[in-house]
Amino acid sequence: xxxxxxxxxxxxxxxxxxxxxxxxxxxxxxxxxxxxxxxxxxxxxxxxxxxxxxxxxxxxxxxxxxxxxxxxxxxxxxxxxxxxxxxxxxxxxxxxxxxxxxxxxxxxxxxxxxxxxxxxxxxxxxxxxxxxxxxxxxxxxxxxxxxxxxxxxxxxxxxxxxxxxxxxxxxxxxxxxxxxxxxxxxxxxxxxxxxxxxxxxxxxxxxxxxxxxxxxxxxxxxxxxxxxxxxxxxxxxxxxxxxxxxxxxxxxxxxxxxxxxxxxxxxxxxxxxxxxxxxxxxxxxxxxxxxxxxxxxxxxxxxxxxxxxxxxxxxxxxxxxxxxxxxxxxxxxxxxxxxxxxxxxxxxxxxxxxxxx
Numbered sequence: 001x002x003x004x005x006x007x008x009x010x011x012x013x014x015x016x017x018x019x020x021x022x023x024x025x026x027x028x029x030x031x032x033x034x035x036x037x038x039x040x041x042x043x044x045x046x047x048x049x050x051x052x053x054x055x056x057x058x059x060x061x062x063x064x065x066x067x068x069x070x071x072x073x074x075x076x077x078x079x080x081x082x083x084x085x086x087x088x089x090x091x092x093x094x095x096x097x098x099x100x101x102x103x104x105x106x107x108x109x110x111x112x113x114x115x116x117x118x119x120x121x122x123x124x125x126x127x128x129x130x131x132x133x134x135x136x137x138x139x140x141x142x143x144x145x146x147x148x149x150x151x152x153x154x155x156x157x158x159x160x161x162x163x164x165x166x167x168x169x170x171x172x173x174x175x176x177x178x179x180x181x182x183x184x185x186x187x188x189x190x191x192x193x194x195x196x197x198x199x200x201x202x203x204x205x206x207x208x209x210x211x212x213x214x215x216x217x218x219x220x221x222x223x224x225x226x227x228x229x230x231x232x233x234x235x236x237x238x239x240x241x242x243x244x245x246x247x248x249x250x251x252x253x254x255x256x257x258x259x260x261x262x263x264x265x266x267x268x269x270x271x272x273x274x275x276x277x278x279x280x281x282x283x284x285x286x287x288x289x290x291x292x293x294x295x296x297x298x299x300x301x302x303x304x305x306x307x308x309x310x311x312x313x314x315x316x317x318x319x320x321x322x323x324x325x326x327x328x329x330x331x332x333x334x335x336x337x338x339x340x341x342x343x344x345x346x347x348x349x350x351x352x353x354x355x356x357x
Contacts (some may be wrong), residue, residue, distance in 0.1 A: 047309070047310075048306045048307060048308045048309070049083050049182075049183070049184055049185055049219075049306070049307040049308075049309065050080065050081075050082040050083055050304060050305070050306050050307075051082055051083065051084055051085070051086060051185075051304070051305040051306075051307065052077045052080065052082040052084070052085035052086070052124075052302060052303075052304060052305075053085075053086055053088070053261060053279070053281055053302065053303040053304070053305060054073060054077075054085060054086070054087050054088070054281070054284045054302045054303075055087060055088035055089055055090065055131075055225075055262075055263030055264075055281040055282070055283065055284060056088075056089070056090040056131070056263050056264065056266055056281070056282075056283035056284060056285055056287070057070050057087070057090060057091055057111075057115065057283075057284045057285040058090050058091065058092055058093040058133050058285055058286075059093055059285060059286050060093060060286075061093050061094070061095070061096045061099070062093055062096070062099055062103050062107065063092075063093040063107070063110075064106050064107050064109070064110035065110055065114070066110070066114045066115070066285060067285055067286055069284060069285060069286075069300035069321040069322065070114065070115070070284055070285050071114070072321045072324065073284045073300075073302045073321050074114065074115055074118055074119070076302065076319065076321075076324065077119065077124065077302070078118060078119070078122050078124075080304060081122070081124065082124060082304065083124075083182070084124065084125045084126070084127060084182070085119055085124055085125070085126045085127070086126075086127045086129070086187070086221070086223055086261065087126060087127070087128050087129065088129050088131070088223055088224070088225055088261055088262055088263035088264075088281050089128075089129045089130055089131025089132070089133075089134060089192075089193065089224075089225030089263045089264065090131035090132065090133045090134060090225065090263060090264070090285075091111050091115070091128065091131065091134055092104075092107040092108055092110070092111050092133060092134055093107060093133055094107065094133050094134060094135065094136075094146065094149045095132050095133045095136050095146060095149070097145065097146065099149075101148060101152070104148065104149060104152040105152060108152060108153070108156040111156075112156075116160065120160070120163055125163060125164055125167075126163075127164060127180055127187065127189065127223075128157060128175050128189070129189045129190075129192070129223045129224055129225055129263075130153060130175060130176050130191060130193045130225065131193055131225040131263060131264065132193050132194060132225060132226075132264070134149070134153050134193065135149045135150040135152070135153035135154075135176070135193060136149070136150075136193045136194050137150075137176075137191050137193045137194040137196065138193075138194040138196075139194075139196075150176075153175065153176075154175065154176075157174065157175035158174065158175070161174060164180065167180045167181050167182050168180055169181060169208075169211060169213050170188075170204070170207070170208040170211060173191075173204075175189075176191040176193075177189060177190050177191045177201060177204060177205075177208075179208045179211060179213070181213045181214065181218070183309070184217065184218055184219060184307065184309035185218055185219050185221070185307065186213065186214040186215070186218040186219070186220045186221070187220075187221045187222075187223065188205065188208050188209055188220075188221070188222050188223070188257075189222075189223050189224070190205055190222065190223070190224040191224070192224030192225045192226040192242055192262070193225050193226070194226070194239075195226060195238070195239045195240070195241065195242055195243045196243055197224070197242055197243070197248060202248060202251060205222075205251065206251060206255065209222075209252075209255035209257065210255065216355060216356040217309065217312070217355065217356075218356075219258050219259075219307050219309075219314070219353060220255075220256065220257050220258045220259075220356075221257075221258065221259050221260075221261060222252060222257050222259075222260045222261070223260075223261045223262070224242070224260075224261075224262055225262065225263050225264050226240065226241055226242050226262060226264050227241055227242065227262035227263075227264060227265060227278065227280055228241065228242055228245040228248065228249055228260065228262070228273065228274055228276070228278065228342070229241060229245060229271075229273050229274065229278075229336075229338075229341045229342040229343075229344055230265070230292065230336070230338040230341040230344075231265040231267050231269050231271070231280040231291060231292065231336055231344065232265040232266060232267040232280075232289035232290060232291055232292060232298070233289060233290045233291070233292055234289060235264070235265045235289070236292060236338035236339075236340075236341060240264070240265075241341060245274065245342065246274065246342070249274035249275060249276055249342075250275075252276055253274075253275045253276060256354075256356045257276065258277065258314075258353045259277050259278070259279060259314075260276050260277070260278050260279070261278075261279045261281065262278070262279070262280055262281065263280075263281050263283070265280050265289060266282065266283040266287050266288055266289040266298065267280060267282060267283075267288070267289045267290065267291045267298035268280060268281060268282035268298050268299075268301050268303070268318055268327060268332075269291060269298075269332060269336065269344065269346070270316060270329055270332075270346065270347050270348075270349050271336070271344040271345060271346065271347060272344070272345045272346075272347045273342045273343060273344040273345065274342045277347060277351070278344065279303070279316070281301075281302075281303060282298045282299065282300060282301035282302075282303075282318070283298075283300055283301075284300060284301070284302055284321065285300065286300075288300060291332065291333060291336060292333075292336045292337070292338055293333045293335075293336060293337070294332075294333055299320040299321065299322055299323075299327065300320070300321040300322060301318050301319060301320055301321055301327060302318070302319055302321065303316055303317065303318045303319075304316070304317045304318075304319070305317075311352070312352050312353050312355065313350075313351070313352050313353075314350070314351050314352070314353065315349070315350050316349040316350075317349070318349075329346060329348070329349050332346050333346065334346050
């Protein structure tokens with residue numbers, strides 16, 4: 001048997017040091033006090049629901065492994081033990097027609113090993129929204145361009161569907177569009193893996209948001225990969241945001257949706273736009289982008305949302321996955337403006353929902 005050489009020894013030592021540093025950062029992050037403005041009253045802490053929010057984990061086309069920030073993010077989620085995790089898309093690195101079925105399956109296997117299985121083993125459900133690199137809904141001459149990717153995504157997630165029961169409802173087209181309900185929470189996932197949200201899907205969305213499983217005290221979240229308006233540089237153009245966002249926003253306002261969550265723009269920004277409360281998630285993986293009007297790239301991040309059913313209060317806390325320090329919304333631009341897109345205004349990350357009538 002070959003004896004380990006000096007290079008192997010140094011590699012092992014570096015890995016051990018890296019793991020120790022990560023553990024120290026995790027301990028420091030979780031020891032931090034409540035975010036400014038977050039209530040610490042007994043009522044507010046009465047069995048709050050904690051939700052992990054992540055997006056855009058993938059690397060280059062065909063990749064089956066993940067970067068260090070994804071590893072840190074998963075470790076942080078395992079330590080924080082949220083009641084569930086929602087991923088707003090781009091879990092794997094597809095959207096390339098030359099990728100073979102074997103390569104597509106290998107990407108999802110890599111996702112299972114690195115992300116899905118550790119969370120499932122810890123008893124943390126992972127609810128997916130499909131991104132353009134997972135299984136884009138883009139069509140040409142009426143047919144899906146990435147039909148094989150959609151087949152692979154459907155196969156993978158339907159294998160793990162039982163882990164999300166019994167909360168699943170309106171799930172005929174799972175994992176592309178579905179609803180999920182739990183104590184104090186109602187979630188609707190739409191297929192915004194391309195800029196087109198079809199009229200048929202909008203009709204389904206209206207039905208899902210008025211399902212009998214939704215209660216008036218529930219926090220109602222809508223999740224889709226592409227956002228309703230532009231947030232980051234290089235993404236303020238056609239095809240990078242939902243088409244005809246104004247009419248979709250009107251339907252979401254009528255349904256009294258509390259928060260619309262998106263990915264794709266790789267930049268964290270808590271916003272108000274189109275009469276809705278929005279949250280653009282930063283990328284958990286590679287490819288951070290600059291917000292429009294900013295010279296600084298948005299760090300790899302994840303968001304923890306704490307929802308107190310008793311007093312209807314929400315606290316969002318976003319962590320930089322390079323430093324595991326809390327990111328400060330006051331450092332973000334107060335407004336984001338792009339020609340042809342709705343203006344987004346920075347909002348508070350501590351808020352109280354209005355009870356549904």
